[in-house]
Amino acid sequence: MSREAVVSALTAPDLSAVVDLVVWVDDGVAHAANHLGAVRLHADGTHEVLSGVDPVASEDPMAFLPYEVELATPGPRVSTDNAYPYAAQRILSLFADPDRSPDLAVVHTPRHWFVDEGGHVGEHGSLDVIQSRAPLVMSGAGVARLGVVDAHARLVDVAPTLAVLAGVPDDDLLDANGAALDGAALTAYLEQRPHGQRCRVVGILWDGAHCGDLLDLAANGELPAVARLLHRGTALRGGAVAEFPSVTLTNHTSILTGVGPGRHGVLGNVYYDRAMGEQVVPNNPETWHRSAQWLRPGVRTVFEMVNDHVPQSSSPRTASVDEAIDRGADYGTMALLRMAGGFESATTGMADLLPDPATSPFVQQPDHLDDPYFRWCVQVDDMGLQQVLELWETADDAPTLTWWANVVTDAGHHAGGPRSEPARDSLRQSDARLVAFLDHLEGLGVMDEVTFVLTADHGFESADPGVTGSWKPALDALGIAYRDEGPGFVYLF
Structure with a gap:
C-alpha cells in the first residue's frame, strides 16, 4: 500500500x-x-x-x-x-x-x-x-579488424571478454559459486586462437566518455590514439549498454565482474543497507580505496579469474591502475592507499606525489583547471600514465592483464555536458596520454602482441x-x- x-x-x-x-x-x-x-x-x-x-x-x-x-x-x-x-x-x-x-x-x-x-x-x-551508452573499442592481437560496425554489447560483457583474451578458458567464466556470469565474451569480434593461448591485455576505461562523440572525433582526426586502435580492430557504433543505474561505481563493478548490481552488491554510488542499518557511499574520495569490500559473497573479479590461470612470477600477473574495484589484482593503486592507512592518512604524503596539473603536457585548455574536480582528475590521470609506463617498462615483465582507469573525461562531461569544450578537452587529453603509451609499446616492438579494450562506465546528457x-x-x-x-x-x- x-x-x-x-x-x-x-x-x-x-x-x-x-x-x-x-x-x-x-x-x-x-x-x-x-x-x-x-x-x-x-x-x-x-x-x-x-x-x-x-x-x-x-x-x-x-x-x-x-x-x-x-x-x-x-x-x-x-x-x-x-x-x-x-x-x-x-x-x-x-x-x-x-x-x-x-x-x-x-x-x-x-x-x-x-x-x-x-x-x-x-x-x-x-x-x-544515451546515458547508458558507453563506447566499446577492441583492438590488436586476437581482435578482428572490422572497423566501426552497427552493433552493440553490454558492459557486463567486458569482463568475460578480457578474461578470454587473457587465456581464461570458456568453462571458467563463472562466479565463485560456479554460476554463469550475466555477460558473455564477445567472441564474434575475436579471432580464433589455439586453445589456452593468451595475449597481454590492456583494458582502458575513460570514465563517462560519450560514445558517439568519441567515435566522431576519432573519425575527424581529433583522437589519433583511438583512430590507431580502430585501424587495428573493431568498434561498436551502439557501444556497450550500462547497468542501471548508469552511474560510476555500479558499472565499474559490473565491467570488472561480468554481473549486474543485484549480484555484485554495489547498487549505486550511494545506497542503504538494511542489514547493516546504514548508508553506504562507495563513490567517495574517502572510500574509493575500499569499495571492493562491499562486493557480495560469490562475486569474482576479472583479476581473480585471470590469476587462476596465469603462473605466479616475479612480475604482477594483473594490475589495476586508479580503479576502485581492484580485488585480486597483484598490483593496485588503491592497494597502495590501503597500505598507507586509507585516504586521509595518505593524503598528506601522496598529495606531494601528484603531478602539477598546471605543467601537464596533456592539458590543451588551462582555464578548465579552474574547476577543482577537473584539476584533480588531471593530476590523477597523469600519475596513472606514470604507473602504466612503469608496469610496462619492459614487455617481458608486463602484466598479463592491465586495467587503466582514467577520470578526467568524467569531470569534463559533468562540467559542460557532451560536446562541450570541457568534455572534448578531456577526451583529447585522455587520447594524448594513450598516444604516449602506444608510442612506448611501439618502441618496445610489442604493439602487435597486445590487445586493447577501451570502454567507459556510462554515457552523458545535458540538463x-x-x-x-x-x-x-x-x-x-x-x-x-x-x-x-x-x-x-x-x-x-
Whole structure:
C-alpha cells in the first residue's frame, strides 16, 4: 500500500518535468510508470500495458544512431520519444539484492537540473539509451579488424571478454559459486586462437566518455590514439549498454565482474543497507580505496579469474591502475592507499606525489583547471600514465592483464555536458596520454602482441538549467517513513 501511494504521488503530472520514470519489481516482474501510463516489463521482452500508454515503448539499443541523428534531435526527451535498452533485465538486477535494493527507484528526466542535490550540467544515471551508452573499442592481437560496425554489447560483457583474451578458458567464466556470469565474451569480434593461448591485455576505461562523440572525433582526426586502435580492430557504433543505474561505481563493478548490481552488491554510488542499518557511499574520495569490500559473497573479479590461470612470477600477473574495484589484482593503486592507512592518512604524503596539473603536457585548455574536480582528475590521470609506463617498462615483465582507469573525461562531461569544450578537452587529453603509451609499446616492438579494450562506465546528457525542482515535497506529504538515497533510491519503512 505504501509503494502504491508513493508511485501515485511520484507519477503526478506536476512532477513530469523532473520524474521520467518510477520503476520497481513485484512478484518477480519489472514495472515502470510515469504520468503517461504504467507497464509490466517481462524478461522475454514483452510489454503488458496496465494503464494509459506504455512509458517505455522502445527498448532499442541502437536508437539515435547514426550519430547525426542524435545531433539532429538532441535531448532532453519525453519517455515516449526515448529508448530504454534491456529495461526488464536491468530493472530486475537492481532489485535482486534483499538487503540493499530499494523498494522503488526514481529516474530523473534527462532535462532535470538538480544541482542542489549534487547534479551537474552534464548528467547520467538514467535507464535511457544515451546515458547508458558507453563506447566499446577492441583492438590488436586476437581482435578482428572490422572497423566501426552497427552493433552493440553490454558492459557486463567486458569482463568475460578480457578474461578470454587473457587465456581464461570458456568453462571458467563463472562466479565463485560456479554460476554463469550475466555477460558473455564477445567472441564474434575475436579471432580464433589455439586453445589456452593468451595475449597481454590492456583494458582502458575513460570514465563517462560519450560514445558517439568519441567515435566522431576519432573519425575527424581529433583522437589519433583511438583512430590507431580502430585501424587495428573493431568498434561498436551502439557501444556497450550500462547497468542501471548508469552511474560510476555500479558499472565499474559490473565491467570488472561480468554481473549486474543485484549480484555484485554495489547498487549505486550511494545506497542503504538494511542489514547493516546504514548508508553506504562507495563513490567517495574517502572510500574509493575500499569499495571492493562491499562486493557480495560469490562475486569474482576479472583479476581473480585471470590469476587462476596465469603462473605466479616475479612480475604482477594483473594490475589495476586508479580503479576502485581492484580485488585480486597483484598490483593496485588503491592497494597502495590501503597500505598507507586509507585516504586521509595518505593524503598528506601522496598529495606531494601528484603531478602539477598546471605543467601537464596533456592539458590543451588551462582555464578548465579552474574547476577543482577537473584539476584533480588531471593530476590523477597523469600519475596513472606514470604507473602504466612503469608496469610496462619492459614487455617481458608486463602484466598479463592491465586495467587503466582514467577520470578526467568524467569531470569534463559533468562540467559542460557532451560536446562541450570541457568534455572534448578531456577526451583529447585522455587520447594524448594513450598516444604516449602506444608510442612506448611501439618502441618496445610489442604493439602487435597486445590487445586493447577501451570502454567507459556510462554515457552523458545535458540538463536544462530551466528545469529544476524536487520530488521530496510530494513524498513528505504522504506521511510515510522513507529514505531517498541518491536521490532516486526510495526505501520504505
